[in-house]
Structures are given as structure tokens and as C-alpha cells.
Amino acid sequence: xxxxxxxxxxxxxxxxxxxxxxxxxxxxxxxxxxxxxxxxxxxxxxxxxxxxxxxxxxxxxxxxxxxxxxxxxxxxxxxxxxxxxxxxxxxxxxxxxxxxxxxxxxxxxxxxxxxxxxxxxxxxxxxxxxxxxxxxxxxxxxxxxxxxxxxxxxxxxxxxxxxxxxxxxxxxxxxxxxxxxxxxxxxxxxxxxxxxxxxxxxxxxxxxxxxxxxxxxxxxxxxxxxxxxxxxxxxxxxxxxxxxxxxxxxxxxxxxxxxxxxxxxxxxxxxxxxxxxxxxxxxxxxxxxxxxxxxxxxxxxxxxxxxxxxxxxxxxxxxxxxxxxxxxxxxxxxxxxxxxxxxxxxxxxxxxxxxxxxxxxxxxxxxxxxxxxxxxxxxxxxxxxxxxxxxxxxxxxxxxxxxxxxxxxxxxxxxxxxxxxxxxxxxxxxxxxxxxxxxxxxxxxxxxxxxxxxxxxxxxxxxxxxxxxxxxxxxxxxxxxxxxxxxxxxxxxxxxxxxxxxxxxxxxxxxxxxxxxxxxxxxxxxxxxxxxxxxxxxxxxxxxxxxxxxxxxxxxxxxxxxxxxxxxxxxxxxxxxxxxxxxxxx
Numbered sequence: 001x002x003x004x005x006x007x008x009x010x011x012x013x014x015x016x017x018x019x020x021x022x023x024x025x026x027x028x029x030x031x032x033x034x035x036x037x038x039x040x041x042x043x044x045x046x047x048x049x050x051x052x053x054x055x056x057x058x059x060x061x062x063x064x065x066x067x068x069x070x071x072x073x074x075x076x077x078x079x080x081x082x083x084x085x086x087x088x089x090x091x092x093x094x095x096x097x098x099x100x101x102x103x104x105x106x107x108x109x110x111x112x113x114x115x116x117x118x119x120x121x122x123x124x125x126x127x128x129x130x131x132x133x134x135x136x137x138x139x140x141x142x143x144x145x146x147x148x149x150x151x152x153x154x155x156x157x158x159x160x161x162x163x164x165x166x167x168x169x170x171x172x173x174x175x176x177x178x179x180x181x182x183x184x185x186x187x188x189x190x191x192x193x194x195x196x197x198x199x200x201x202x203x204x205x206x207x208x209x210x211x212x213x214x215x216x217x218x219x220x221x222x223x224x225x226x227x228x229x230x231x232x233x234x235x236x237x238x239x240x241x242x243x244x245x246x247x248x249x250x251x252x253x254x255x256x257x258x259x260x261x262x263x264x265x266x267x268x269x270x271x272x273x274x275x276x277x278x279x280x281x282x283x284x285x286x287x288x289x290x291x292x293x294x295x296x297x298x299x300x301x302x303x304x305x306x307x308x309x310x311x312x313x314x315x316x317x318x319x320x321x322x323x324x325x326x327x328x329x330x331x332x333x334x335x336x337x338x339x340x341x342x343x344x345x346x347x348x349x350x351x352x353x354x355x356x357x358x359x360x361x362x363x364x365x366x367x368x369x370x371x372x373x374x375x376x377x378x379x380x381x382x383x384x385x386x387x388x389x390x391x392x393x394x395x396x397x398x399x400x401x402x403x404x405x406x407x408x409x410x411x412x413x414x415x416x417x418x419x420x421x422x423x424x425x426x427x428x429x430x431x432x433x434x435x436x437x438x439x440x441x442x443x444x445x446x447x448x449x450x451x452x453x454x455x456x457x458x459x460x461x462x463x464x465x466x467x468x469x470x471x472x473x474x475x476x477x478x479x480x481x482x483x484x485x486x487x488x489x490x491x492x493x494x495x496x497x498x499x500x501x502x503x504x505x506x507x508x509x510x511x512x513x514x515x516x517x518x519x520x521x522x523x524x525x526x527x528x529x530x531x532x533x534x535x536x537x538x539x540x541x542x543x544x545x546x547x548x549x550x551x552x553x554x555x556x557x558x559x560x561x562x563x564x565x566x567x568x569x570x571x572x573x574x575x576x577x578x579x580x581x582x583x584x585x586x
Contacts, residue, residue, distance in 0.1 A: 026055045026074075026126060030065070033073040040064050054124075067148035074125050075146040083111065083121055085151040086473040087506045090159060094118075100160040102137060106130040107152055109159075110138075117141045123149040157210060158507060197248045205283075205300075206276055207238060211510075214300060218253075220246040220293035232468050232517050233341065236510070243292065250287060250294040257285045265289055271368060284368060301370060310350045313343075314518040316558060323462065323523055327354055330402075332459030333422040335409070337434040342465050343519045344431045345370055345407075351429060352376075352405060361400055365392045366407035381407075389414040397421055406430040412448040419449060422457035435579075436555070437463040437524035438546040441534050455535035461524045465579065467559055467572045468514035471503035475566065478502040484570040487577060491560055501566040518567070520558040520576060522550060 027041045036044075036059065044058050051058065059065045075082035088111065097118065098110040107123030108130060118140045122130060125146045135142055204227060208216050213229035216238075220226075225246040227238045254261045257270030268287045273280055284299040310320060326334055334351070336344045349371055356362055356375060367381040367389070377399070379392050389406060390413040396404055397417075409415045409432045422428045434443045440461045444454050478500040480488065488494045503513030524546060526534070533542040559573035 029077045029126075030059070030070070030073055033077060035069055035073045036064055067150055071146040071148050078125055078144070078146070080125060080143070081145045083145045083147050085109070085121065085147050085155045086508050090155075090507045095159050097138065098134075100156070102134075103160070104156055106134060107149065108134055109147075109152060109155055111145060114143075117143050119143045119145055121145045121147040121152065123147065123152050155507070197245075197252050200245075201249065201252060202274075202276070204238070205274055205281065208300060209276055209279065209281065209302075211236075216298045216300065218246065218249055218296040218298075220290060220295060222292055225249075225293075231510075232512070232514055233466060234468075234512070246293045250296055253285055253296055253298075254287065257283075259285075259287070264294055269368075282370075284370075308346060308350050308353075310347075310354055313347060313350055315521050316561070319521060319523050319553070322525060323351075323460065324354065326460040326525060327351055327427075329427065329459060331422060331425045331427055333419060333428045333430065333457045334460050334462075335430055335432050335440055335458070336462045336464065337432045337437065337440050338464045339433060343517075344464065347462060347464060347519065347521075348405060348429055348431065349373075352403070355403060355427070360402040362403045362405070363396045363399060363401045364405040364407070365389055365396060366405070377401075390417055393417045393421070397426075401426060403427045403429070408432070409444075409447075415444055415447050415449050416453065419444075419453040419457040422459075423453065428457075434463070437461040437522050438543060438550065440524070441526075441542065442539060451535055455526075455531045458526050458534075460526060462521055463524075463555060464519045464521045465555055465559075465576050466517045467520055467562065467568045467576060469516045469518055469562075469567050470501055470569060471506060471509035471513055471515040473508040473515075474504040474506035474513065475501050476504050478569065480570055484574060487570070487574050488560075491556065491577070493560060496564075498564055499566070500563050500570050502569040502571075513569075518562070520555045520562065522553060522555045522558065524550060 027036075027045065030036045031038055031041055040059075044055060044062070044064065047053075047058055047062070048055055053061075059070065060067055072082050074080075090111070094110050094113050097113070098108060098120070103109055106127070109121040110118060111121050112119040118138060120134060120142045122144050124130065125144050131142070131144065204216060208229045211229060211231050213231050214233075215230040217228045217230070217235065218225065219228065220243055223243060225241045225243045227241070228235045229238050230236075251261050254268070254270070256272040256274075258272070259268045259270045266289065268285075270285045272283050272285070274283060275281075279302050282301040284301070286297045288295045288297075310324070315323065326332075336347050336351075338344050352362065352364075352373075356373070358375070361377070362375070363377045363379065365379050365381060369378045369380045372378065379396075381387050381389055381392055389408070389410060393404070393406060393414060394417060404418070404421060404426055406414065406418055406428065407430070409418060409430050418428050418430060432440060432443060434440045440463070441454050441458060444458070445451060480498075480500060484500075485494065488496075488498065503509055503515070505511040505513045509515045524530075527549075530542065530545055530549070533545055556573065556577040559568065559576045562568040563570055563573050
């Protein structure tokens with residue numbers, strides 16, 4: 001019987017052949033399977049004698065064979081299943097049967113518990129020592145599955161999250177605190193390296209970085225403390241703990257951020273840096289008093305990884321060329337708009353990277369300074385000492401700048417100063433909260449800025465949102481629902497025969513079907529006709545002309561293009577369209 005064809009696919013649940021593997025030489029197996037030639041085997045054996053590396057690793061490094069072919073060949077020879085770990089439906093209770101240290105040591109992963117036998121993936125199915133040790137440790141009969149070794153390494157990081165470690169440290173901290181929390185004693189001891197609160201926070205940060213979280217939320221509830229992380233824009237519960245440890249965590253975070261630990265009635269904001277492995281992470285901390293204690297939210301920014309170029313943020317090529325043309329001007333205002341968390345700051349800094357030349361004086365005014373860049377003059381506003389956006393902006397103009405970045409147009413005074421700077425020969429970049437590009441000039445007018453300043457200074461507006469991208473490991477064709485078909489019809493794409501896709505959910509994306517996010521954009525350039533309509537403060541005429549310019553080039557159309565490419569789902573594209581429609585209705 002040919003086991004290569006009989007071995008079922010991983011999601012269906014492989015049926016391994018239990019028992020100790022045969023003692024075989026890898027090279028002979030691969031030659032027998034006709035995956036390598038006798039000549040290639042001899043060349044690799046000679047290389048092995050000089051390097052001391054394993055046969056399989058040398059075959060892969062020299063490009064003679066791929067990891068997948070190697071694992072498949074071993075699976076056929078040993079009559080064991082080949083498993084694709086990227087799509088295998090893991091179960092947490094089965095994974096935990098093998099401790100992380102043991103799993104990494106023997107390059108093994110528990111896959112399926114069949115009662116009388118446990119299926120284990122082995123990076124090297126010919127490793128008899130690993131088989132015997134795993135049998136002894138697990139005290140179970142085990143069956144072996146062949147997997148690509150690199151998939152194992154990725155699976156370890158993905159599956160062995162620090163949830164148990166965090167829960168254990170939380171319990172240890174609960175015991176330390178006891179029934180009566182003495183914050184004075186805690187303050188005196190939290191600085192010691194072995195303090196449970198310090199180790200707990202370190203584990204929380206490490207787990208958040210491991211899953212690519214952008215934020216950590218520590219939220220006191222009536223009967224418990226909830227810790228959640230935001231991954232790809234969606235919150236995931238990390239752990240539930242005794243609510244008594246909330247005060248200790250909040251106090252320690254305040255100490256790290258240099259905040260007032262005695263003030264629990266008012267919100268506070270601060271920042272600090274932590275070093276985890278090879279990464280330095282900037283943490284922006286915000287505390288908020290609630291009914292059950294202080295809620296703390298932390299935004300995580302990895303130093304050195306946040307800066308991106310304009311050509312890497314996903315902006316369409318035609319729009320990118322137009323936007324670069326706008327940025328090449330020596331004066332005027334360029335605005336990036338969208339709600340909180342839509343990636344405006346990333347776009348602003350990507351734009352800044354395009355124009356940060358040695359011959360230009362660039363000043364940024366931010367709250368807070370998110371990315372520290374060499375060669376720039378960066379100022380952080382501080383309302384406590386009345387160092388406001390408007391005050392700093394006025395001073396900036398006396399510093400002979402060429403380019404000014406203002407973190408946000410928060411009030412009329414800041415907007416007016418920024419527009420005046422744009423009129424007088426400076427390029428001003430900033431953000432504003434509006435639903436789309438077309439409504440931006442009227443948002444400035446609503447703030448009380450004179451229409452002549454808007455029409456003469458505003459050069460271009462980028463509006464954006466973020467959409468989640470399909471997981472590449474479980475992406476599959478999607479049949480449009482009735483509602484989605486109606487939306488496609490309204491977008492004028494019903495007859496295109498769009499072959500939409502969506503992620504089905506796998507271990508790589510934690511069952512969500514999505515992995516990563518990308519911006520969708522629209523650009524409104526202010527030409528002479530639009531400028532004249534804006535100067536006359538005629539909303540109807542301006543909106544009519546602007547819609548003509550934006551026809552087929554809105555954020556919803558960009559999202560639809562991503563659907564055509566199979567990169568996101570119809571549901572995500574519809575969400576963008578519905579958000580814009582509902583905001584317009586308001």
C-alpha cells in the first residue's frame with residue numbers, strides 16, 4: 001500500500017503508524033525515494049565531513065532539496081503522516097501535554113491525543129533518542145508525524161504563549177499581597193528584580209510582542225482583573241486574575257512612567273521604555289479612574305521598526321505619484337485624516353521620510369513624540385506647563401523651519417497658525433479627524449478658520465482607514481453573500497466576476513482568518529477649480545466638483561481592489577463602505 005497517498009491531510013486528523021521508527025540512514029532513504037541522486041549524496045557526505053553539520057540541514061542549505069520534500073520523503077519511507085503545521089487544527093490541552101522546554105529540546109510538538117496513543121510531530125523522525133525520551137517523559141505510546149523543521153520553530157513561538165506563566169505570576173503576586181494590601185511596603189519592594197509584579201509585567205509585555213499586539217489593556221472589573229491585547233485592531237483576552245493585583249500593577253507602571261502614584265482620582269499620561277530580548281519598546285501609558293480601580297492602557301512602539309517609506313504602506317501607485325508631487329511643493333498644508341487608530345501617524349512619518357533632506361530644517365510638534373528620528377527637531381507639548389500646540393507652533397516659526405509637522409489640528413488657534421505658516425512659505429503636515437477627504441475643508445471652516453486661508457493654503461488631503469488582511473496560510477475562495485452581492489452591485493462591480501477570498505482560520509492566525517493590516521486611501525488635491533469653490537464657501541458646488549474628482553478613487557474603491565487581489569475579504573471592504581456611509585448620514 002502506498003502510504004504517501006493514503007496519509008490524510010492534517011485538518012482531517014492524521015492516522016499515524018505507532019511504534020518506534022526504524023534505524024535508517026537519511027541519505028539512503030532520500031536516494032531510494034529518488035529525491036536526490038547518488039552523486040548529490042556523495043557530495044553532501046564530503047561536505048558533512050568538513051562541516052560536521054547534519055545531512056538534512058546541508059541538503060537544504062545547498063538547495064538540493066526543500067524542507068517540505070525532505071519531510072514528505074521521510075513520511076513515505078517510514079509510513080507515517082506528513083503534517084502541515086501552518087493549517088493543523090491545534091488544541092491547547094494537547095499542546096500542554098508536552099512542556100515547552102521539552103518540546104524545544106527535542107523539536108517535538110504534541111498534535112493529537114487518541115487515547116491509547118499520542119501523535120507527536122518530530123523535526124527529525126529518524127531520531128531514535130528523541131523518540132525514546134519522549135516516550136519516557138510522556139509515559140504514553142506515541143506515533144510520529146513528519147513536519148518541516150522551520151514550521152516547528154514558528155509553531156513553538158505561536159503556540160507556547162506566556163498565558164500560563166502570566167497566570168502563575170499573577171497568583172504569586174496575589175499571595176504576596178494577601179488580604180490587606182500595604183502599598184507602602186509594595187512601593188519599597190517593587191524595584192527588586194525578583195518581585196512578582198515586575199516578572200508579571202515583563203511576561204505580559206513579552207507575550208504582547210510575541211503576538212504582534214499594538215496595545216495592552218489592564219481593566220479592573222467588579223470581581224476580577226482583565227488583561228487584553230489588541231492584535232490587528234481586535235482585542236483578545238490575555239488573562240483574568242484576582243482584582244486585588246490591579247492596584248500593584250497600576251502603581252508599578254506609574255513608577256516606571258514617572259507619574260504620581262498617590263493620585264488615583266485623576267487620569268494621567270506618561271511613557272517609558274522597556275528592553276525585551278533584542279528590542280527596545282517605547283510604551284505610552286494612559287491611566288483612567290473607574291468604579292473598580294484604575295484602568296491602564298499601553299501603546300507599544302518598537303524603536304527602529306515604526307518608520308516606513310511611502311512605497312511600503314500600500315498606497316496605490318497612481319495615488320502615490322500624485323501625493324509625492326504634493327509633498328514636493330515648498331509651501332502649503334497637507335492633511336492626513338481619519339479616526340483614531342487608522343494609521344495617520346504612520347503615513348505622516350512616511351511622508352516626512354520622503355522630504356527629510358540634509359538641506360531642510362524640519363520641526364515636529366507632537367503629543368506625544370511617537371518616533372524619535374535623527375536630524376529632526378522634535379518637540380513634545382505639555383499642557384501642564386501650558387506648552388500647547390499653538391504656543392510651540394508660534395515659536396517654531398522663529399526657528400527658520402522649512403517643514404513643520406503638527407501632530408493634530410485640535411483647535412481653531414492651532415489650525416489658524418498652521419495655515420498662516422503654510423501661506424508664508426512653509427510646508428505644513430498635520431492630521432485632522434474627518435470621515436473622508438471631501439469633508440476636510442469644511443471641518444476647518446467649522447473650526448472657525450477663514451475660508452480664504454483654507455482655499456489658499458490647503459494643497460492636499462489624504463483620508464485613510466485600516467483593513468485586516470487575509471491570512472496567507474488559510475486563504476480560500478469565498479462565495480459572496482446576498483448582502484455582499486448587493487454592495488458589489490452598488491459599487492458597479494457586480495458583473496466583474498470577482499473571485500473573493502477569505503481566511504478560513506488556522507493556527508497561524510489564531511483562528512481569525514486575518515493576519516496583519518493595511519491602509520486604504522483616498523487623495524483629494526486642491527486644484528484651481530476646487531480652490532475657487534472652497535473660497536466661496538459653497539458646500540454644494542465644492543462637493544459636486546470634489547466627487548467628480550474622486551469618482552472611482554475613494555477608500556471603498558481601494559478596499560475593493562484589495563478584494564480583487566484576494567488580500568482582504570468582502571466583509572472588510574463593506575465595513576469601510578458602511579462606516580463612511582453612516583458617518584455621512586450623521
